Amino acid sequence: MQQPSMTPDQLIATLWSFPAFRDLEEADLKALCADATVLEFIPGQVVFEQGDPASSALLVLRGRLVAKVEGGPEEARVGECRPGELVGESALLGRENHRNATVFSALHTTCMVVSPDLLAIENPQAAMALEQYLIATITRRIRKTNQAIKLFWKDNPLDVIIHEEGEAPVTLKSRLRALFSGFSR
Numbered sequence: 001m002q003q004p005s006m007t008p009d010q011l012i013a014t015l016w017s018f019p020a021f022r023d024l025e026e027a028d029l030k031a032l033c034a035d036a037t038v039l040e041f042i043p044g045q046v047v048f049e050q051g052d053p054a055s056s057a058l059l060v061l062r063g064r065l066v067a068k069v070e071g072g073p074e075e076a077r078v079g080e081c082r083p084g085e086l087v088g089e090s091a092l093l094g095r096e097n098h099r100n101a102t103v104f105s106a107l108h109t110t111c112m113v114v115s116p117d118l119l120a121i122e123n124p125q126a127a128m129a130l131e132q133y134l135i136a137t138i139t140r141r142i143r144k145t146n147q148a149i150k151l152f153w154k155d156n157p158l159d160v161i162i163h164e165e166g167e168a169p170v171t172l173k174s175r176l177r178a179l180f181s182g183f184s185r
Contacts, residue, residue, distance in 0.1 A: 047104060
């Protein structure tokens with residue numbers, strides 16, 4: 001990480017350019033920025049490692065981050081985060097969370113740390129804007145995951161047998177039904 005190259009005025013202007021912050025007064029943004037930490041990443045720099053403890057998210061201000069997941073010997077690129085997007089938001093949803101993916105900087109990238117402390121800022125307008133951003137990000141990710149599951153469900157044989165240690169073999173179809181029972185179609 002490098003020292004932030006973004007001035008407080010640039011940070012305010014950048015946040016104002018994002019939909020959730022457009023309606024905030026300058027004083028609200030100044031209060032948010034006064035408590036915020038800004039980080040800089042160079043291209044190729046690892047931001048988060050999959051499996052590491054997680055206690056904060058990042059709001060991308062400039063640049064681009066890429067997420068990949070590892071499963072056994074394979075690795076898959078699962079997404080990109082561009083300016084105005086959050087990454088690592090699941091860290092804000094509970095205790096003792098771990099990173100779900102390895103995230104690295106594809107470009108010179110500037111991010112604002114979104115921590116539980118920042119969400120608890122005493123400025124209600126700024127806190128609400130951050131919370132709305134968090135909820136919108138989670139909603140987008142759920143929709144994307146649902147779309148991926150539908151495509152997978154449609155394009156893959158569901159009679160594949162899954163063998164998990166300590167459990168009786170089951171089909172992929174029955175495992176997915178059990179996982180998503182109670183959800184409407």
